[in-house]
Amino acid sequence: MKLNKVYLGNCIDLMKSFPEKSVDLIFADPPFNIGIKYDRYQDNLTYDQYYDWSQLWMEEAYRTLKDKGSIYVAIGDEFAAEINILLKKLGFYYRNWIIWYYTFGQNQRKKFNRSHTHIMYFTKNKENFTFNNDEIRVPSARQLVYNDKRANPKGKVPDDVWQFSRVCGTFKERFKNHPCQMPELLLERIIQVSSNTDDLVLDPFGGTGTTAAVAKKLARHYITMDVSEEYYNLILNRLDSNEKGLKQAVSHNEEVQINLFNV
Numbered sequence: 004m005k006l007n008k009v010y011l012g013n014c015i016d017l018m019k020s021f022p023e024k025s026v027d028l029i030f031a032d033p034p035f036n037i038g039i040k041y042d043r044y045q046d047n048l049t050y051d052q053y054y055d056w057s058q059l060w061m062e063e064a065y066r067t068l069k070d071k072g073s074i075y076v077a078i079g080d081e082f083a084a085e086i087n088i089l090l091k092k093l094g095f096y097y098r099n100w101i102i103w104y105y106t107f108g109q110n111q112r113k114k115f116n117r118s119h120t121h122i123m124y125f126t127k128n129k130e131n132f133t134f135n136n137d138e139i140r141v142p143s144a145r146q147l148v149y150n151d152k153r154a155n156p157k158g159k160v161p162d163d164v165w166q167f168s169r170v171c172g173t174f175k176e177r178f179k180n181h182p183c184q185m186p187e188l189l190l191e192r193i194i195q196v197s198s199n200t201d202d203l204v205l206d207p208f209g210g211t212g213t214t215a216a217v218a219k220k221l222a223r224h225y226i227t228m229d230v231s232e233e234y235y236n237l238i239l240n241r242l243d244s245n246e247k248g249l250k251q252a253v254s255h256n257e258e259v260q261i262n263l264f265n266v
């Protein structure tokens with residue numbers, strides 16, 4: 004297993020080759036089995052096939068996660084209950100069933116528009132795990148609405164319904180050739196609260212590489228993978244261009260400092 008590496012291949016086989024208890028945080032956004040068109044993966048298994056396949060990759064997630072580690076699994080309505088039960092059966096401890104409200108869904112004619120995804124948050128140990136609550140605080144109603152003197156000036160730990168806009172097709176950060184791309188802000192919250200600098204973050208379903216890109220920005224180590232060569236190359240390019248962006252920003256800062264120094 005190499006740190007800060009993108010792999011091309013099947014996550015179950017790849018994770019089998021990783022050492023036991025080596026990962027601090029897993030974020031997984033698997034295909035939801037709802038017929039989304041991916042480059043290689045066929046997103047239309049039978050109920051039993053999808054259930055068994057989910058169990059296989061989650062068994063490897065359990066094996067590779069450290070005792071103090073955390074796992075977050077994003078999943079649609081169709082299999083949210085099954086994923087929750089599988090995580091419990093494997094021995095993980097339930098912490099939150101988070102609803103990611105992505106503010107607007109695709110317009111429907113015969114039902115309400117879907118505008119949420121489930122995120123299952125579990126830990127391997129019941130008591131002992133990383134939760135950096137000060138890193139992710141948000142302004143509270145006590146502060147903003149009631150001007151209450153008892154309000155914690157640092158804000159409050161967010162509720163379990165999270166509002167982040169999805170990355171729509173028209174957004175400039177959207178990678179056009181992938182159907183599902185998570186917003187960086189959502190990954191920022193998860194990585195900041197459930198890992199520390201230099202920890203290892205694993206995403207078995209890389210897609211456009213959002214988890215790896217955010218882990219890198221936050222000075223965590225990352226490992227990710229995808230079965231599609233097209234998406235694998237997309238992730239490599241994304242990480243590479245982020246690095247160039249970062250270098251530009253650093254050299255700009257250096258220039259600013261030099262200029263200030265010269266004043």
Ligand SMILES: C[S@@+](CC[C@H](N)C(=O)[O-])C[C@H]1O[C@@H](n2cnc3c(N)ncnc32)[C@H](O)[C@@H]1O
Pocket residue numbers: 012013014015032033034035041042043044181183184185186207208209210211212213214228229230231234
């Ligand atoms: C929902 S997308 C992940 C999107 C990602 N969270 C992002 O922000 O871009 C799921 C990805 O899993 C990949 N995939 C499906 N089966 C896989 C497997 N067995 N091993 C590795 N990747 C797989 C698909 O090609 C697809 O890109």
